[in-house]
Amino acid sequence: MRPVPVSLAELTARHRDGIVGYLVRLLGDRQEAEDACQDAFLRAHRAFARLAPEANSRAWLYRIATRSGLNAARRRARRTARAADVDLDSLPAAAGLSPERREELLAIRRAVDRLPPRQRAALMLRQFEGFGYAEIAVALGGSEQGARANVYQAIKKLRATLGGARRRDAKR
Numbered sequence: 001m002r003p004v005p006v007s008l009a010e011l012t013a014r015h016r017d018g019i020v021g022y023l024v025r026l027l028g029d030r031q032e033a034e035d036a037c038q039d040a041f042l043r044a045h046r047a048f049a050r051l052a053p054e055a056n057s058r059a060w061l062y063r064i065a066t067r068s069g070l071n072a073a074r075r076r077a078r079r080t081a082r083a084a085d086v087d088l089d090s091l092p093a094a095a096g097l098s099p100e101r102r103e104e105l106l107a108i109r110r111a112v113d114r115l116p117p118r119q120r121a122a123l124m125l126r127q128f129e130g131f132g133y134a135e136i137a138v139a140l141g142g143s144e145q146g147a148r149a150n151v152y153q154a155i156k157k158l159r160a161t162l163g164g165a166r167r168r169d170a171k172r
Contacts, residue, residue, distance in 0.1 A: 008048045011057055012041055018129065019065045025124045026069045027076075028113060036072040040065040059138035062125065066139050070117045111161040115154050118142075122150035123158075 019040065023033035043064050051060060097105065112120060118140060125131040125139055136147035 008041075008045055011044070011048075011061060015058060015061055016041070019062065022062070022124055022129050023065060023069045025128055026066075026121060027072060028109060032072050032076065033069070036068040037065065039072075040068040043068065056135065056138060059131070059135040062129070062131070062135070062139040063141060066121050066125075070121065073117055108158075108162065111158050114161070115157060119150045119154035119157070122147055123154040126151045 016037065020033055020037045023036050024030050027033050027036065040061070044061055047064070051057065112123070115123065121140060122136050125136045126133075131139065133144045133147045133151075136151070137144045140147060140150070142150075
């Protein structure tokens with residue numbers, strides 16, 4: 001477990017880029033991710049004095065960022081259903097891909113967008129941020145077993161969704 005940084009400024013400098021990247025993957029939109037990140041750091045600033053010295057500050061900060069991201073996703077869902085309107089150019093992996101590969105990446109992005117928010121967040125933390133299950137549990141405010149279940153269910157749903165799409169494409 002890492003010690004708590006001396007200041008929130010140090011914590012911000014250390015984790016801002018990672019949190020923005022996580023939120024871009026979670027939300028699929030860079031501007032929304034930047035806004036959610038700013039909201040998360042404002043909330044962290046207000047709560048920093050209550051952070052216990054022995055606490056895992058990275059997981060604490062990602063928990064705040066996850067809440068900000070999920071709140072942004074809920075606000076967006078209320079405004080519009082946007083499963084087909086994915087900003088593929090906001091994903092770093094999309095640069096220079098063939099049209100077929102871009103379509104495949106778009107299908108994956110849509111499938112991830114359809115995951116329940118907690119499963120999507122758990123999957124992003126595990127696969128892209130390198131969090132262990134204990135850190136995911138802290139970030140999502142649940143148990144380690146719940147974190148494992150969320151990641152497992154997310155992967156299971158993605159395999160079912162994407163496996164079905166591949167079988168349909170093979171029949172054509």
